[in-house]
Amino acid sequence: QKEVEQNSGPLSVPEGAIASLNCTYSDRGSQSFFWYRQYSGKSPELIMFIYSNGDKEDGRFTAQLNKASQYVSLLIRDSQPSDSATYLCAVIGSGTGGFKTIFGAGTRLFVKA
């Protein structure tokens, strides 16, 4: 079982729709969760982080965390073609003695104009 799993996609949504990206993780003791956006040929860019169960909103982005289900998601409202990218879920696991960040393989999102 991979430590952080994401659907590789591609996920295709029309412009203006809500894009829903999902991620599961295996380490039940994980405490910190991140979403990065990576455009083709570029480096990852931090979008949001979430530490507590529930929702966290930042503009058009909402991160949701459910530690009991070991599940974290990212919702993008009013999707724009410029949101087309790979979205990486990242987790800082427990018991690593520090801050070893584990990434999923990413979900490719296409927003059709």
Added chain:
Amino acid sequence: DAGVTQSPTHLIKTRGQQVTLRCSPKSGHDTVSWYQQALGQGPQFIFQYYEEEERQRGNFPDRFSGHQFPNYSSELNVNALLLGDSALYLCASRSREWEETQYFGPGTRLLVL
């Protein structure tokens, strides 16, 4: 405020050669992590440096080594290159060893022939 910088941007080597990649952290940051990102995969943690010491290491062989200098800049060295070492190498910095938010540099794309 300069962000994370990396050099070179691209590099071509042949099997068996050695390579050195360089990273300068974001201003005010003292902790540097290195990641390897193969095509279509998420970044894989190589190691992290703080106070000129390797603090954590991922599942990479000893061919991968690093160094951090007193000005917080860092080098990643890879010996006896294999074809499978071809990847995007990312450097990320954070403001303190225990700070969870990190910022990525543009990466160095290494091709091993």
